[in-house]
Amino acid sequence: MAKVITVFNQKGGVGKTTTVVNLSAALAKLKKKVLVIDMDPQANATSGLGVEKDREKNVYDLLTDGESEVIIKTKTKNLDLIPSTSDLAGIEIELSQRESWQLILKQNISNLIEDYDYCIIDSPPSLGVLSMMALVASDSILIPVQSEYYALEGVGQLMDTITLVKNNFNPNLKIEGVVMCMYDSRTNLSVQVCEEVKGFFDDLVYKNVIPRNVRLAEAPSYGMTIFEYDKFSKGARSYTKLAKEFINRE
Numbered sequence: 001m002a003k004v005i006t007v008f009n010q011k012g013g014v015g016k017t018t019t020v021v022n023l024s025a026a027l028a029k030l031k032k033k034v035l036v037i038d039m040d041p042q043a044n045a046t047s048g049l050g051v052e053k054d055r056e057k058n059v060y061d062l063l064t065d066g067e068s069e070v071i072i073k074t075k076t077k078n079l080d081l082i083p084s085t086s087d088l089a090g091i092e093i094e095l096s097q098r099e100s101w102q103l104i105l106k107q108n109i110s111n112l113i114e115d116y117d118y119c120i121i122d123s124p125p126s127l128g129v130l131s132m133m134a135l136v137a138s139d140s141i142l143i144p145v146q147s148e149y150y151a152l153e154g155v156g157q158l159m160d161t162i163t164l165v166k167n168n169f170n171p172n173l174k175i176e177g178v179v180m181c182m183y184d185s186r187t188n189l190s191v192q193v194c195e196e197v198k199g200f201f202d203d204l205v206y207k208n209v210i211p212r213n214v215r216l217a218e219a220p221s222y223g224m225t226i227f228e229y230d231k232f233s234k235g236a237r238s239y240t241k242l243a244k245e246f247i248n249r250e
């Protein structure tokens with residue numbers, strides 16, 4: 001049975017999707033079987049993995065009808081995807097009418113994830129219905145933090161959400177780890193922000209940080225992971241190191 005991990009931070013643009021795509025690809029390269037679920041109507045993880053969004057069967061059908069034929073293979077061996085669609089944006093109203101909607105994702109993936117080592121969920125930058133379902137379905141949450149001013153803004157709210165999910169639906173939800181993204185070792189700011197984040201999350205913060213690297217920003221526009229786009233880049237190396245640290249922590 002796969003370990004389910006949601007990559008979450010309700011702040012936008014901090015590196016969630018970049019981490020979902022490239023950490024998953026790095027784990028797949030290390031011979032782990034990985035399923036990515038794209039729970040964001042922006043569908044950036046879907047397109048970043050080279051899959052067109054709005055495919056006929058997608059995460060919307062999984063959530064609304066329990067459709068099980070939703071998994072597709074990506075170009076990367078050992079890495080599969082449940083793609084997203086912009087229709088997902090309207091699902092909140094539809095599902096929130098249902099009883100126990102919080103459990104829908106957990107219930108509908110339980111038979112699909114058996115053969116995987118990890119199921120990694122990308123989430124939208126909000127604390128809505130989609131993120132809630134993802135957290136309820138998860139064993140743990142991986143928090144990317146951007147190495148910028150206000151990095152910890154909203155973390156209080158994030159911790160409150162984790163407590164809410166634990167108290168009501170998922171008592172075993174853990175914080176898997178905190179990853180510093182877009183880190184620039186040449187600036188004092190990145191170093192300071194990292195210290196501040198360690199002050200809050202202590203040794204949950206991964207030792208391996210993800211540097212700001214233009215190749216990581218370019219790869220998604222070609223529908224490629226960093227390993228397809230430029231496997232010798234700093235970005236590729238950093239996600240491989242993070243994947244090894246991630247595996248070793250367990």
Ligand SMILES: Nc1ncnc2c1ncn2[C@@H]1O[C@H](COP(=O)(O)OP(=O)(O)OP(=O)(O)O)[C@@H](O)[C@H]1O
Nearest residue numbers: 012013014015016017018125182211212213216217
């Ligand atoms: N390490 C990095 N180096 C350079 N650019 C990066 C890096 N990580 C992410 N980016 C770029 O920063 C932007 C935001 O990253 P990303 O889409 O991963 O964030 P997000 O948290 O998923 O955003 P959203 O909240 O909108 O879903 C993207 O343009 C991405 O290519």
Ligand SMILES: [Mg+2]
Nearest residue numbers: 016017040044
């Ligand atoms: Mg994203």
